[in-house]
Amino acid sequence: MPDIFSYLPVIWPAYMAYLITVLSPGPANFAIMGTAISQGRRAGLVIALGIFCGSLTWGISAALGLAALLRTYAFTLEIIKIIGGIYLIYLAWKAYRSARTADAALAGGAARTDYTARQLWLRGYAIHITNPKAILGWLAIMSLGLPADAPPSMIATMLGIFSTSSFVIFMGYALLFSTRHALRVYKSARRWIEGTMAVFYSVAGVKLLTSRI
Template sequence: MSEALGYLPYMWPAYIAYLINVVSPGPANFAIIGTAISQGRRAGLITALGIAGGSFTWACAAALGLAALLRNYAIALEILKIVGGVYLLYLAFKAYRSARLPNEKMAIGNTRTNYTARQLWLRGYAIHLTNPKAIFAWLAIISLGLPDHAPTSAIVMIITVCMTSSLIIFTGYALVFSTPHALRGYRAARRWIEGAMVLIYGAAGIKLLTSRI
């Protein structure tokens, strides 16, 4: 673990990028919000756990895949950095378009459907497992936070820290948005929040595209 601590200067920009990705609006967060509003806190928490499970799956896949690629192809890191940076800029554009939409077109949680705990977990897991945002985010995060020949302990550390944060954030969404009052507050400030996301995504994308190995 002491060896992994030497990689902290590389990890912290990746961690910040990960937090930006987790807290920003997207299919996973809106699934948690919609479930919490329509079916209550318990359903929202179970959905959040399923989404965290999907995130962990992509984290492991990205780490294992990158470790194999980077041992043989130095160009792979540059490709992943470009893909991740372009995707972050794409998210900035999406946030800009979303911020321009009226609240009437951004309804959340209007459909009330009852699911079992297993169905809720699997639904959350499937949403994140098929979410391009999650796939490319983990590729970008690991390529930015782990330079070539990073040890296994560094990989374990960055995944553990990011996954712990995602669990806190996802379950926090379920707790906060299980109240109608919180939803009204979000709708009132939605354009300001998404406007901030435009700036944050844009800065993170440029950082990823211009960072050096």
């Protein structure tokens, strides 16, 4: 059986590409930042966990070869893409309504922040699981980092390293953007932040709906 460490020179470029993908701004990271800064650390951590679970789902699927199967049946990815685009536009609408709500009305309870852990987790999971780019990204990274003769232990090791990194990054964003300083910034610029979220989600949703898989 080949030594796992012998594959590290091959995995390294794929790992760097993966880190850039996970760290870069996108619907998932933006959702973590927005939730943590507006609803607190607990909410940010829970939605980050949901997003991580969505990423792990696609990662395991890619490792099992399901990604290639989905790519073969393109209509399945098209359906996922449409659902994901519509969901992002729905989030944009909610952010837009929040941005239009005056601070006085917000203090009176016009905006809801008492989401349950289950609702937050499902929101995070839905954001990531309905993005076909995530599974295609995992497929590309797996293809880049694994030679054709890679043993199952190497696939499991690669999945474990990459998933652990994404967990740390997602949770790190939640912790970073739930600090007191972040909360003060949010309170002073809440409507601008919500408006930016609305624009971001709208652009991401339209791009997803109009893009080709």
